[in-house]
Amino acid sequence: xxxxxxxxxxxxxxxxxxxxxxxxxxxxxxxxxxxxxxxxxxxxxxxxxxxxxxxxxxxxxxxxxxxxxxxxxxxxxxxxxxxxxxxxxxxxxxxxxxxxxxxxxxxxxxxxxxxxxxxxxxxxxxxxxxxxxxxxxxxxxxxxxxxxxxxxxxxxxxxxxxxxxxxxxxxxxxxxxxxxxxxxxxxxxxxxxxxxxxxxxxxxxxxxxxxxxxxxxxxxxxxxxxxxxxxxxxxxxxxxxxxxxxxxxxxxxxxxxxxxxxxxxxxxxxxxxxxxxxxxxxxxxxxxxxxxxxxxxxxxxxxxxxxxxxxxxxxxxxxxxxxxxxxxxxxxxxxxxxxxxxxxxxxxxxxxxxxxxxxxxxxxxxxxxxxxxxxxxxxxxxxx
Amino acid sequence: xxxxxxxxxxxxxxxxxxxxxxxxxxxxxxxxxxxxxxxxxxxxxxxxxxxxxxxxxxxxxxxxxxxxxxxxxxxxxxxxxxxxxxxxxxxxxxxxxxxxxxxxxxxxxxxxxxxxxxxxxxxxxxxxxxxxxxxxxxxxxxxxxxxxxxxxxxxxxxxxxxxxxxxxxxxxxxxxxxxxxxxxxxxxxxxxxxxxxxxxxxxxxxxxxxxxxxxxxxxxxxxxxxxxxxxxxxxxxxxxxxxxxxxxxxxxxxxxxxxxxxxxxxxxxxxxxxxxxxxxxxxxxxxxxxxxxxxxxxxxxxxxxxxxxxxxxxxxxxxxxxxxxxxxxxxxxxxxxxxxxxxxxxxxxxxxxxxxxxxxxxxxxxxxxxxxxxxxxxxxxxxxxxxxxxxxxxxxxxxxxxxxxxxxxxxxxxxxxxxxxxxxxxxxxxxxxxxxxxxxxxxxxxxxxxxxxxxxxxxxxxxxxxxxxxxxxxxxxxxxxxxxxxxxxx
Numbered sequence: 001x002x003x004x005x006x007x008x009x010x011x012x013x014x015x016x017x018x019x020x021x022x023x024x025x026x027x028x029x030x031x032x033x034x035x036x037x038x039x040x041x042x043x044x045x046x047x048x049x050x051x052x053x054x055x056x057x058x059x060x061x062x063x064x065x066x067x068x069x070x071x072x073x074x075x076x077x078x079x080x081x082x083x084x085x086x087x088x089x090x091x092x093x094x095x096x097x098x099x100x101x102x103x104x105x106x107x108x109x110x111x112x113x114x115x116x117x118x119x120x121x122x123x124x125x126x127x128x129x130x131x132x133x134x135x136x137x138x139x140x141x142x143x144x145x146x147x148x149x150x151x152x153x154x155x156x157x158x159x160x161x162x163x164x165x166x167x168x169x170x171x172x173x174x175x176x177x178x179x180x181x182x183x184x185x186x187x188x189x190x191x192x193x194x195x196x197x198x199x200x201x202x203x204x205x206x207x208x209x210x211x212x213x214x215x216x217x218x219x220x221x222x223x224x225x226x227x228x229x230x231x232x233x234x235x236x237x238x239x240x241x242x243x244x245x246x247x248x249x250x251x252x253x254x255x256x257x258x259x260x261x262x263x264x265x266x267x268x269x270x271x272x273x274x275x276x277x278x279x280x281x282x283x284x285x286x287x288x289x290x291x292x293x294x295x296x297x298x299x300x301x302x303x304x305x306x307x308x309x310x311x312x313x314x315x316x317x318x319x320x321x322x323x324x325x326x327x328x329x330x331x332x333x334x335x336x337x338x339x340x341x342x343x344x345x346x347x348x349x350x351x352x353x354x355x356x357x358x359x360x361x362x363x364x365x366x367x368x369x370x371x372x373x374x375x376x377x378x379x380x381x382x383x384x
Numbered sequence: 385x386x387x388x389x390x391x392x393x394x395x396x397x398x399x400x401x402x403x404x405x406x407x408x409x410x411x412x413x414x415x416x417x418x419x420x421x422x423x424x425x426x427x428x429x430x431x432x433x434x435x436x437x438x439x440x441x442x443x444x445x446x447x448x449x450x451x452x453x454x455x456x457x458x459x460x461x462x463x464x465x466x467x468x469x470x471x472x473x474x475x476x477x478x479x480x481x482x483x484x485x486x487x488x489x490x491x492x493x494x495x496x497x498x499x500x501x502x503x504x505x506x507x508x509x510x511x512x513x514x515x516x517x518x519x520x521x522x523x524x525x526x527x528x529x530x531x532x533x534x535x536x537x538x539x540x541x542x543x544x545x546x547x548x549x550x551x552x553x554x555x556x557x558x559x560x561x562x563x564x565x566x567x568x569x570x571x572x573x574x575x576x577x578x579x580x581x582x583x584x585x586x587x588x589x590x591x592x593x594x595x596x597x598x599x600x601x602x603x604x605x606x607x608x609x610x611x612x613x614x615x616x617x618x619x620x621x622x623x624x625x626x627x628x629x630x631x632x633x634x635x636x637x638x639x640x641x642x643x644x645x646x647x648x649x650x651x652x653x654x655x656x657x658x659x660x661x662x663x664x665x666x667x668x669x670x671x672x673x674x675x676x677x678x679x680x681x682x683x684x685x686x687x688x689x690x691x692x693x694x695x696x697x698x699x700x701x702x703x704x705x706x707x708x709x710x711x712x713x714x715x716x717x718x719x720x721x722x723x724x725x726x727x728x729x730x731x732x733x734x735x736x737x738x739x740x741x742x743x744x745x746x747x748x749x750x751x752x753x754x755x756x757x758x759x760x761x762x763x764x765x766x767x768x769x770x771x772x773x774x775x776x777x778x779x780x781x782x783x784x785x786x787x788x789x790x791x792x793x794x795x796x797x798x799x800x801x802x803x804x805x806x807x808x809x810x811x812x813x814x815x816x817x818x819x820x821x822x823x824x825x826x827x828x829x830x831x832x833x834x835x836x837x838x839x840x841x842x843x844x845x846x847x848x849x850x851x852x853x854x855x856x857x858x859x860x861x862x863x864x865x866x867x868x869x870x871x872x873x874x
Contacts (some may be wrong), residue, residue, distance in 0.1 A: 063614065063616040063619035065425055065427045065624070066427030068427070069427035069428060177429060178517070178700040178701060223429070225429075226430060226518045286572035286575065287574070308394070310572065311390070311572050314390075315390040315572075318386060318387045318389075319394075325394045325397055328391075332391060349391065351773075351774070351775060352734075355734040355738055355774070358730075358734070358744070359407065359730040359731040360404070360731065
């Protein structure tokens with residue numbers, strides 16, 4: 001692992017490594033088959049800067065209204081030593097929270113240095129685990145090893161100790177209306193929380209305790225209905241944890257991908273950047289648009305070479321894994337003889353092409369015979 | 385999705401223009417649909433920012449909440465919006481059709497028409513659903529009194545959102561979904577969610593091909609998003625300063641006009657796209673079963689309109705029996721809708737042929753006068769051999785019907801490579817010789833399928849008071865509470 005570190009430094013072209021946050025780590029699990037993303041993330045390359053340099057800036061902006069609302073809600077829940085949060089945990093979820101202590105770990109004696117803050121988090125959590133003292137630990141600074149590098153995590157969460165176990169509490173500002181929230185937003189929150197649970201578990205085992213003392217059950221705190229009143233719901237993140245652990249284990253084997261790459265590859269700015277990025281194979285899927293800064297570049301590349309994956313995973317699956325549009329269409333019109341493993345796919349495509357042409361031809365013949373209105377014909381020709 | 389749709393997408397990608405997925409229109413398009421382009425404030429569940437609404441291209445009303453965080457302005461918006469929507473509902477009823485009395489002699493009527501709401505995308509439907517949820521419990525009296533039209537709007541919006549879930553219903557439609565039902569583009573379904581990009585593929589402006597038009601549509605400056613989410617850059621650079629200026633001015637008219645102007649600029653491109661899409665849909669010939677489905681929509685509308693005065697606002701959650709019945713209705717509607725579309729449209733039927741649930745070809749052999757004389761009385765059972773190259777995946781003994789005339793039914797007697805032998809069992813008249821023209825002749829093109837409309841019948845559900853203990857027993861009667869009415873909306 002240490003041997004790959006100089007390689008990774010070179011990939012960044014001298015720039016300092018970009019730190020991960022729970023969002024980027026959670027996003028690692030979204031497209032595990034993508035070598036490009038794997039390498040860039042492992043090296044801590046600033047993908048946003050690379051995409052901008054390549055002329056494909058990523059459109060991930062956030063509205064100030066959303067930011068303001070999120071901050072206001074969080075401040076409200078945490079006000080007066082998390083008074084509202086405690087009411088929720090006690091009354092809303094019926095938890096027996098005996099005495100309460102609130103520790104904010106955001107600033108250590110006026111110093112915001114990460115090592116210092118992390119040391120304080122360790123110290124306080126170590127004491128809490130041994131003595132059972134302490135209830136709420138706000139802004140813990142956690143660490144997680146990503147591809148041989150220590151990434152600091154700045155979670156906007158609270159570690160909550162209850163009956164000797166630690167729970168993660170995540171405050172989100174999307175609404176829960178009549179007990180239901182938008183599934184995508186809940187899924188994203190669960191993925192992020194899983195990162196914090198994992199980082200906490202690593203910390204707990206470093207401190208010599210059973211990692212199971214960090215619960216897989218996290219508490220999600222959201223505004224209820226259309227109000228600012230918070231409501232809490234337990235969320236089981238075991239599936240997300242499993243995916244994340246598998247994915248992180250895979251990431252540490254990045255050296256294998258690196259071995260296959262040219263020794264002087266770098267993602268530093270310059271005329272050669274596009275070629276350098278193309279050297280590492282990407283696996284673009286439309287889902288990338290939701291989470292990867294490189295998505296627009298990769299999409300352009302996938303479209304340029306006619307990749308079926310650019311049309312969506314389901315299209316690629318329907319085509320039995322045929323990678324390019326040209327091949328698929330050649331199989332469909334019979335101009336390409338399929339190899340044995342594609343014989344079935346090719347037969348299916350040829351039938352599909354025949355049925356489609358037959359249906360369209362029948363309608364066209366009918367239309368000509370029935371002399372349709374000029375508008376109708378114009379519209380149909382325009383669409384065909 | 386199937387190989388057939390995927391193939392259409394491939395061709396679209398290569399040709400640079402959308403390819404048809406349907407040869408007829410599978411949805412109703414009203415003469416004057418109410419087009420709605422809503423915007424909401426980022427970060428909030430359902431805080432309306434603006435809506436552009438109207439039933440004709442040149443008759444758009446712009447409603448704006450100049451300070452979306454102000455509760456009073458929000459309800460003022462809801463009241464104005466309610467008046468527009470409710471007026472449209474009342475004026476879209478048409479005449480009244482008298483129907484034959486029901487089983488217990490009830491008078492039955494059906495309105496001659498019903499209102500149709502069109503929004504740009506699924507997000508628009510979700511927004512209307514939440515706006516309905518946030519307004520239907522409001523009280524028109526007491527300390528938090530709102531305009532009487534507000535809770536009425538809430539109930540109607542909730543009803544429309546509910547009908548949206550009903551397969552085949554055209555009362556509330558998301559334009560991107562309707563277009564995707566009829567055309568395949570050379571981009572992914574995610575990108576098809578952008579109305580401007582989707583229309584760019586279907587009907588590119590002069591001088592552009594599909595991909596170029598779609599690329600142009602992805603720039604939020606030239607093509608603002610179709611809502612309800614706004615472009616974050618617009619929020620930060622235009623909207624926030626304009627709202628702040630409005631606040632500072634103390635509600636000054638000019639500041640409000642500037643804000644309205646900025647928002648109108650975001651909405652108008654989508655407004656044009658919506659009407660262009662309506663025009664494209666109108667140009668398609670209507671599918672044969674579309675009027676029948678619209679009749680069901682009219683029935684649903686008539687019922688809700690007639691019983692509106694006696695009913696409470698829809699509960700937050702359905703009680704068990706109603707939820708089960710609703711799910712069952714949705715499943716039946718889906719089943720019927722799928723079958724009807726296939727019968728209406730050879731291109732949709734081609735999907736079933738590819739899947740082996742239907743087969744088409746030319747009649748090679750025919751015994752139209754064949755009688756089955758094994759029983760007490762002879763029965764007319766013509767034999768029909770259809771030559772087909774389709775991958776038939778039906779078993780001997782399966783009942784099939786003719787796609788062009790579903791009344792003509794038959795049974796598969798023999799399956800051989802490239803041909804199917806059918807014994808026709810019904811749809812040829814009552815005599816021992818088939819009605820002229822009812823049995824296809826050799827050389828005729830036919831298509832038979834195992835699909836049938838209404839493959840499962842209506843199930844029986846217990847009354848509310850007989851809700852079984854497995855489902856929590858009889859629920860308490862739902863009565864809206866003051867708490868519902870006073871719910872915060874901040």
